[in-house]
Amino acid sequence: MNKVEMFCLLCAQPLRIVPSWKTLLIRNFSPCLCEKCASKFERSSTTTALYQYNDAMKKYLHQYKFLQDVALAKVFRQELHAQFKRETATIIPIPMHPIKQQERTFSHTEELLNAAIIPYKQLLEKTTIETQSSKNREQRIKSAPLFRLMSTAQVEHKDYLLFDDIQTTGTTLRHAKQVLLEAGARNVRTFTLING
Known part of the structure; x- marks a missing residue:
């Protein structure tokens, strides 16, 4: 060849x-x-993330999310595919607020899963355009609810897995998890590309 x-x-x-x-x-x-x-990318020592946040990852996230380089969704597709290919829980990517998604032109979490050919379902919608990265730790912990169920969402009594690009304080994932559990999910786990 x-x-x-x-x-x-x-x-x-x-x-x-x-x-x-x-x-x-x-x-x-x-x-x-x-x-x-x-x-340059450092593997995470946790079981809930693939990589650790470092300078190389900071540059990657900036180029991918803020410079809108959607092609970079492919960078970790092999690792994400290997992580999720046998996953039995329904995968739910953390959504962006519609205004933010329009500004950025794509959903960074959904594109990571699309590049890795991982099926997912969207049941949540973001209630605020504020980003957690603009808040300090105390402000993040005291945040008002960040998510609600989509009007068409049906949460079944089964296992779900929330996926996000990065976890720092865990506030985003905790808020999303609470919405799903209150709606009747049996169990909700979390996984991120990066542990911040």
């Missing part, structure tokens, strides 16, 4: 990829980072 020339999504260095039957037969995504860029 011929080599396919692609480029690292973060530094634009060429990646030499040789397609194989393994890539075609099993869900094995083509690499989109060079080894140097990939080595």
